Amino acid sequence: MFTKIDRNSKIPLNKQIYDTIINNILTGRLKAGDKMPSTRILSDTLGVARNILVEVYEQLTSEGYLEVVRGKGTFISSIEIKPIMYRETKKETDQPVKKSDIISFECGIPDLRSFPRNVWAGYLKESMFDMTSQECGYSHILGYKPLRIEIAGYLQNYKGICCSSSQVFITAGTTDAIEFLSLLFRNRCPNFICEEATVPFIPDIFRLQGYHMKTISVDEEGMSLKELQEVPGSLLCVSPSHQFPLGGTLSFERRNSICDWLLRNHNFLIEDDYDSEFRYKGASVNSLYQLAPDHVLHLGTFSKTLIPALRLGYMVIPETLLEEAKQLKFLLRKRIDLVNQIALYKFIASSKYTKHIFKMKKIYKSRMLYITSRLRELFGDEIYINGENSGLHIAVTFTNYRFDEHFSDILLQNDLAIDLLTDYQQNPSRETNTLIFGFGNLEVKEIENGLQRFKEVICNIKLNNSI
Amino acid sequence: MFTKIDRNSKIPLNKQIYDTIINNILTGRLKAGDKMPSTRILSDTLGVARNILVEVYEQLTSEGYLEVVRGKGTFISSIEIKPIMYRETKKETDQPVKKSDIISFECGIPDLRSFPRNVWAGYLKESMFDMTSQECGYSHILGYKPLRIEIAGYLQNYKGICCSSSQVFITAGTTDAIEFLSLLFRNRCPNFICEEATVPFIPDIFRLQGYHMKTISVDEEGMSLKELQEVPGSLLCVSPSHQFPLGGTLSFERRNSICDWLLRNHNFLIEDDYDSEFRYKGASVNSLYQLAPDHVLHLGTFSKTLIPALRLGYMVIPETLLEEAKQLKFLLRKRIDLVNQIALYKFIASSKYTKHIFKMKKIYKSRMLYITSRLRELFGDEIYINGENSGLHIAVTFTNYRFDEHFSDILLQNDLAIDLLTDYQQNPSRETNTLIFGFGNLEVKEIENGLQRFKEVICNIKLNNSI
Numbered sequence: 001m002f003t004k005i006d007r008n009s010k011i012p013l014n015k016q017i018y019d020t021i022i023n024n025i026l027t028g029r030l031k032a033g034d035k036m037p038s039t040r041i042l043s044d045t046l047g048v049a050r051n052i053l054v055e056v057y058e059q060l061t062s063e064g065y066l067e068v069v070r071g072k073g074t075f076i077s078s079i080e081i082k083p084i085m086y087r088e089t090k091k092e093t094d095q096p097v098k099k100s101d102i103i104s105f106e107c108g109i110p111d112l113r114s115f116p117r118n119v120w121a122g123y124l125k126e127s128m129f130d131m132t133s134q135e136c137g138y139s140h141i142l143g144y145k146p147l148r149i150e151i152a153g154y155l156q157n158y159k160g161i162c163c164s165s166s167q168v169f170i171t172a173g174t175t176d177a178i179e180f181l182s183l184l185f186r187n188r189c190p191n192f193i194c195e196e197a198t199v200p201f202i203p204d205i206f207r208l209q210g211y212h213m214k215t216i217s218v219d220e221e222g223m224s225l226k227e228l229q230e231v232p233g234s235l236l237c238v239s240p241s242h243q244f245p246l247g248g249t250l251s252f253e254r255r256n257s258i259c260d261w262l263l264r265n266h267n268f269l270i271e272d273d274y275d276s277e278f279r280y281k282g283a284s285v286n287s288l289y290q291l292a293p294d295h296v297l298h299l300g301t302f303s304k305t306l307i308p309a310l311r312l313g314y315m316v317i318p319e320t321l322l323e324e325a326k327q328l329k330f331l332l333r334k335r336i337d338l339v340n341q342i343a344l345y346k347f348i349a350s351s352k353y354t355k356h357i358f359k360m361k362k363i364y365k366s367r368m369l370y371i372t373s374r375l376r377e378l379f380g381d382e383i384y385i386n387g388e389n390s391g392l393h394i395a396v397t398f399t400n401y402r403f404d405e406h407f408s409d410i411l412l413q414n415d416l417a418i419d420l421l422t423d424y425q426q427n428p429s430r431e432t433n434t435l436i437f438g439f440g441n442l443e444v445k446e447i448e449n450g451l452q453r454f455k456e457v458i459c460n461i462k463l464n465n466s467i
Numbered sequence: 468m469f470t471k472i473d474r475n476s477k478i479p480l481n482k483q484i485y486d487t488i489i490n491n492i493l494t495g496r497l498k499a500g501d502k503m504p505s506t507r508i509l510s511d512t513l514g515v516a517r518n519i520l521v522e523v524y525e526q527l528t529s530e531g532y533l534e535v536v537r538g539k540g541t542f543i544s545s546i547e548i549k550p551i552m553y554r555e556t557k558k559e560t561d562q563p564v565k566k567s568d569i570i571s572f573e574c575g576i577p578d579l580r581s582f583p584r585n586v587w588a589g590y591l592k593e594s595m596f597d598m599t600s601q602e603c604g605y606s607h608i609l610g611y612k613p614l615r616i617e618i619a620g621y622l623q624n625y626k627g628i629c630c631s632s633s634q635v636f637i638t639a640g641t642t643d644a645i646e647f648l649s650l651l652f653r654n655r656c657p658n659f660i661c662e663e664a665t666v667p668f669i670p671d672i673f674r675l676q677g678y679h680m681k682t683i684s685v686d687e688e689g690m691s692l693k694e695l696q697e698v699p700g701s702l703l704c705v706s707p708s709h710q711f712p713l714g715g716t717l718s719f720e721r722r723n724s725i726c727d728w729l730l731r732n733h734n735f736l737i738e739d740d741y742d743s744e745f746r747y748k749g750a751s752v753n754s755l756y757q758l759a760p761d762h763v764l765h766l767g768t769f770s771k772t773l774i775p776a777l778r779l780g781y782m783v784i785p786e787t788l789l790e791e792a793k794q795l796k797f798l799l800r801k802r803i804d805l806v807n808q809i810a811l812y813k814f815i816a817s818s819k820y821t822k823h824i825f826k827m828k829k830i831y832k833s834r835m836l837y838i839t840s841r842l843r844e845l846f847g848d849e850i851y852i853n854g855e856n857s858g859l860h861i862a863v864t865f866t867n868y869r870f871d872e873h874f875s876d877i878l879l880q881n882d883l884a885i886d887l888l889t890d891y892q893q894n895p896s897r898e899t900n901t902l903i904f905g906f907g908n909l910e911v912k913e914i915e916n917g918l919q920r921f922k923e924v925i926c927n928i929k930l931n932n933s934i
Contacts (some may be wrong), residue, residue, distance in 0.1 A: 010821065011624050018750030059749020062856075064719035112603040121595035128588035136579040136774040137908070157478050160486060175800040179646075184676065201800040208798065210651065237551040252531040283485030283527020309805040329495070331675065333642045333668040337804050338776040339591070354477065384778060389529075441604070459537065 005046060007356055009174050014052050018059060026078060032078040072096065074172050079146055083113075092234045095378060103450035107245060107393045108199075108304070114360060115307045119352060120343060126334035127342035140328050143170025143314075144341035150348040151300075151314050158354070159276065161298060163316050169180070169346040170336050171313040174274065174301050177201050180236075180269060181297060183210040184321070184328055189235035189268055197424045199244050202237055211235075215426045220386050222250035225257050232265045241276035241285045245424045245436045246395045247387015255291055256354065262295040268321075271298045275358050276304050278367045279390040283284075289323060294318045302344065304440075312336070312344055364392060367439050371447050378455050392440030395421070397433055401458070404431040414421060415455050472513060485526065492532055492543060498543040502534060526681045550715075572918035574712060574860045574905035575741075577668075582774045586819060587810060594809035602805060605873060608796050609677040610781075611808035618781050625821070626743065627753045630783050634794065637803050641741065641768050645669050645800060648702075648737060648764060649676040651788070651795055656702035658734055662690050662914040664891045666711050669739070670705055674713050680701075682850075682893045685710055689717035693726050701734045707753045708743035710902050712891045713862045714854015716752055725755065729762040735788075738765045744772050744824050746857040747832045758781070761787045769811065771859065771907075772824050779803070779811055818877025830857060834906050836913050846920050859907030862888070864900055868925070869899040881924050883917060903912040 005016050009192045021119075024030040039057060043050035058072055062068040081440050142148070148165040155168075157159035187190075192205050192211035195218045199433055211258070216227045222243040228236075235305040239249035262269055271288045279285065289298040301313035317325045347353050370389050377394060386395040403420055411418055421434035439447055472483050491497040506524060510517035523743050524541055527533040534544045609615070615632040622628035624633075638644040649672050650840060651657075659678035661670050662685045674680055683694045689710045695703075705725070707717035717725075729736055738755045746752065756765040768780035784792045839855050853862040870887055878885055888901035906914055 009624075010818075012750070014750040015625070019753075022753060033710075055749045062716065062718070062749070063722075063752065109604050112600040116604055117595050123594040124591045124595065125588040128584050128591065131776065133579040136582055137576050137778045138770075138775045157476075158482070172801070172804075175802075179799060179801065201642075201798070204798050249529065251529070254532075282522045282529070283479070283481040285526075285530065286486075286489060303605075308605045308802075309598065309603045311802055311804045318780075330670050331668070332646060334639070334646065335642075335775075335778055337639075337778045337807055339809070340804055351477075 001449050005048075012393045013048055014056050015050070017046075017053065017303060018056050019140050021056070022065060025328060030318070030380060031078050032448075034076040035041065036074040041217070043385070056088050083448050086126070089381065090099065092360070096450060100417045101414075102417055103442070103446055103453065105419070105437045105439060105450060106199065106267075106417060107436055109309075109438060110304050110307065110392060111360065111363060111440040111441055112307055114363065115117075116352070116356065120347070123343035123346045124339060126346065127339045130342060130368070131338065138336050138466060139334055139338040139341075142166075142326065143168070143336060144338060144345060146316075147341050147345040150345055154353070155298075155300075155316065158436070159256065159273070159298075159300075161289050161316060163289075164319075167317050167319065167322060169315050169317060170341060171299075171315055171327070172311040172336055173303055174299055174307070175201055175205075175274065176311075177299050177313060177315045180207050180315075180328070180332075180367065182206050184325055184334075185235045186210070186267065189233050190466050191231055191234040191269055191359060192237070193234055193245065194237040194426070195230070195239070196426055197244075197246055197421060198237070198239070198426065200424065201270075202270075203426055215428040218246050218248065220248045222246075222248040222325055223253055223258075224253065225261075228258075228261055229259075229264055232267065234265065234267045236262075236267065237270040238288070239272045239274065240288050241273055241279075242387065242389075242391040244272070244274065245393060245419070246434075247393070247422065248319065249285055249389065250288075250457060262292050267295065268318075270396070271296050273298060273300050275304045275391045278344065278364050278392065280361070280368060281389045289316060294320045297321075305360070310340060310344075312340060358467045364440060365388060367447060368394070370444050371437060371439050371451070372450065379458075387453070393436055393438040398435070402431040410461075411454075414453050416453050418454070472515075479692055480515055481523050483896060484513075484520065485523050485857065486517070488523070488527060488566075497543050499543050501543045501809050503543065505540065528668050534615065536751060546605065553679045554765075562727060569879070569882045569884055570909070570913055571906045571918065572906060572909070572917060574903055575775075575886060576828065576905060576908040577771050577774065577859060578615045578830060578908055579774055579818070579890045580908075583819070583823065587814070590810035592807060593813065594806045595928055596735055597622075597809060598805065606802050606805040606808075607801065608802055609633075610635070610792065611805060611812060612801060614808050614812040614815070615781075617812055617905040620814060621820070622765075622783065626740070626765075626767075628756050630760070631786075634784050634786065634789060634901050636766075636782050636784060636792070637808060638766075638780040638782055639803055640775070641766055642668055642672075642741065642779045643778075643801075644780060644782045645672050645737075647782075647795070649673050649678070650799075651792055652702045653719075653734065654676070656697055656700050658701040659693070659704070660701055661704040661708065661893070662706070663893050664713055664888060665704070665706070665893065666739075669737075670893055673702075680893075685715065687713070687714050687715045687720065689713075689715040690725075692721055692728075693906065694727055694825040695725075697728075697732055699732045701732065702737065703729075703734065704737040704739060705755070706739045706741065707755050708746075709742055709854065709858045710861060711739070711741065712886070712888065714860070714899075716856065717755075722755060722758055726759040726762070729759050734762065734784075737901060740765060740767050742771045742858045745828050745831050745859065746827070749833060761785045764788075772820070772827070777807060777811075808868065826903065831907060834911060835861070837905050837920070838904060841915065842916050845918060846925075860903055863902050865902070866900070868928070869898040869900050870902065877924060877928075878921075881920050883920050883922070883924065 021072050030095060039050050041055050063070060064077055067075050069075060095392040147170060148168040152163055152165040184210055191214060192206040193214045193216060196215040197218050199208055203213060218279040222240060223238050242249060261297050269288060276285060287298055298316040301309055368388060369441060372385055375383060382400055383396050383398050388394050419436040421432040421436060422428040506517050506520040509520050518837040526535060528535055534542050536542060613634040614637060614738055617632055618635050619632040622630060653676055657679055658681060660681045660683060660883040663682040664685050670680060684691050689707060690705050709716060736755060740754060743752060754765055756763040767784040769777055835855055839852055842850060849867055850863050850865050855861050886903040888899040888903060
């Protein structure tokens with residue numbers, strides 16, 4: 001019965017014995033009424049300390065597997081046993097992703113090689129030791145207070161947003177913020193309106209929560225406002241400083257109209273500010289939050305200014321919604337890893353954050369200049385480019401070509417990945433003449449190689465079409 | 468107009484100039500039709516490089532604030548300007564929590580002083596450097612694969628759970644898992660059933676998602692099954708190995724009945740296994756997942772075995788639900804901080820995790836023995852204790868006293884915090900004779916002091932009642 005005991009196993013002896021007995025019961029080898037050997041005998045047989053066996057027997061008795069009959073011994077209970085399917089764990093190993101030579105103009109990825117790992121690793125270590133014992137427990141539900149104060153200061157200095165740190169909630173990135181807001185507004189604003197071309201997870205999450213969905217078209221200046229209806233109970237989501245993916249910056253006139261609309265209808269707006277830090281021409285754009293602080297939820301992220309793997313961001317909640325938002329946060333009990341928050345606090349407070357942004361802005365600006373000038377050299381007036389004043393991607397519209405889903409396959413066959421506008425459309429047309437080139441994570445040399453390959457692909461298509 | 472420029476400010480010059488112009492427009496000092504100074508003149512006046520001013524003017528023009536009239540100059544646009552409320556950021560500093568002498572028998576907190584910070588800090592640092600550049604981007608949505616493999620191995624060795632690592636999803640703790648499951652089951656199982664006394668956030672989150680709620684009473688052996696109705700489309704949540712907060716272990720007979728019920732009604736069960744690692748008598752209890760692997764979602768956490776601040780846990784998804792669960796995870800795009808996941812992987816793979824549990828189990832066992840024996844010495848047959856075979860808390864029922872909400876205040880006046888059973892009841896009665904003593908984060912000396920204080924409080928009540 002106990003042939004399975006293994007003294008070299010990581011599994012404790014009592015667990016092994018317990019499992020073996022249960023296994024024997026479940027598989028029918030031990031039947032109701034069978035007498036168990038006494039713990040003394042079993043202890044001798046197995047060479048296992050008797051107190052271990054006593055505990056196992058007690059445990060099995062308390063769980064109803066065994067019954068003690070006074071003066072007679074311990075017996076298998078007469079409880080009904082159902083046959084149980086045991087499954088073997090499949091042997092698995094971590095399969096490394098196959099190295100490939102693909103040049104990916106994927107959107108939304110910053111330069112992953114420039115992240116100051118050394119500095120960050122040092123701060124992580126420091127943070128681990130700076131934490132009080134108390135802080136190792138369940139941390140503050142809205143985020144680490146010193147970090148929230150630093151972010152409020154940063155918002156005032158760099159985004160012109162005047163808010164108190166109590167309005168700043170730390171998030172695990174924008175997805176986390178969106179999930180939270182989809183719960184916060186469920187009753188207040190059943191209508192969700194977003195840009196027709198947008199980052200897909202935002203409408204996905206609101207759709208999941210049963211919102212009534214509406215989209216609004218986008219042009220070179222961002223969201224087009226003619227389609228905005230006078231419907232109260234609406235929540236509008238916009239990326240005003242750099243429309244994703246089409247790259248437009250919302251004009252002051254449109255900003256003003258949106259704020260009028262918000263006030264007139266008592267509606268709310270989510271300002272998805274994912275990359276306004278990287279503005280190459282002119283000063284950074286002021287936020288919608290500034291124009292209508294009681295109606296705008298401003299979202300920021302550290303996924304673009306630092307790296308996505310950190311999962312850190314923030315949202316600014318209007319004072320009018322603060323109590324309600326806090327209550328929801330407390331109800332959900334969802335917290336963010338504290339060590340990371342303290343490390344970020346140190347990084348911002350030491351001015352390393354703004355210095356890093358400054359450094360990256362220069363790098364990205366040179367990449368932006370390179371990709372736009374090379375595209376213009378390669379394609380001349382066959383293309384026009386939108387969104388080159390800021391951010392890590394551009395929208396390139398072709399006057400002579402249209403691309404459909406097969407084009408992605410053709411690109412992949414040529415070791416290239418470039419997003420089509422249709423990848424981001426809520427009601428995608430079958431084909432598009434606009435491609436989205438992300439370049440944040442590509443060095444100039446990689447951009448050059450990628451564009452060369454891309455030029456060849458286009459030439460081949462031309463050739464094939466002319467045959 | 469530009470008196471505000473400050474060369475020592477952290478705010479870039481172009482941002483300062485941009486803000487000042489906008490401020491002057493918004494406050495009416497610059498009016499529609501006013502001519503702007505040329506960039507050449509302004510450059511001289513301010514001593515600012517002219518290209519900065521050209522960029523600011525271009526930016527303001529593109530946003531609609533300024534208009535260029537060819538051959539005449541740059542003018543303030545005639546767009547309608549609404550007055551805007553500017554708010555000052557309130558000056559805030561981090562207020563340290565007042566040191567206090569309170570002895571807290573708070574539940575669910577492990578020993579925060581025993582966490583091996585040194586080792587963990589080292590792993591964090593290592594992990595930061597081990598990450599490939601690619602891994603700094605958006606990490607795998609279900610979690611770090613090597614960690615998932617380690618957890619699957621751990622589950623097999625220590626909990627008797629046979630599952631593939633692809634069934635293991637990494638979570639940011641149990642709250643995160645519960646929020647996910649409340650979305651996963653919304654259509655499939657509209658009826659949510661939980662124990663009448665439970666950790667409050669679980670029913671809170673399901674209630675928020677509009678589930679039809681039902682509770683089932685709990686006795687010393689855990690959830691009482693008589694009230695379980697034959698209703699398909701039900702999702703049952705249980706803490707079988709150590710009922711929270713009453714401490715009972717679900718008997719094999721009840722486990723069997725629950726599994727019958729699951730199969731008969733095609734229902735599902737959430738097994739909230741928050742502390743089965745700390746079992747002091749007998750082998751660790753086998754999981755419900757083992758008995759009905761297609762119907763049970765097993766939740767585990769590192770908040771009790773390590774520390775809550777890490778925000779790490781896992782869930783095991785039945786194979787039958789795997790595709791659906793993956794799709795939902797991908798839709799939500801929610802990821803967990805990768806550095807922490809790699810550190811945890813290293814911690815488990817190096818066997819430090821199981822060694823840490825072993826060490827903590829000994830510490831907690833001695834605390835459990837201490838608190839139960841001292842309570843029995845102090846109160847004799849005035850009390851009975853439940854849940855002392857495992858975990859970090861006990862339920863103490865008093866035969867002669869009943870406690871209501873005022874009792875918490877009395878305790879606090881005596882620098883004590885102890886939870887009442889009513890704090891965890893879904894339909895709380897006005898008073899209870901059961902108190903829940905958590906002791907995970909208290910050293911023996913603190914337990915002793917706390918119990919002394921508690922004894923005094925009870926004696927005073929006796930005294931007052933007898934007057």
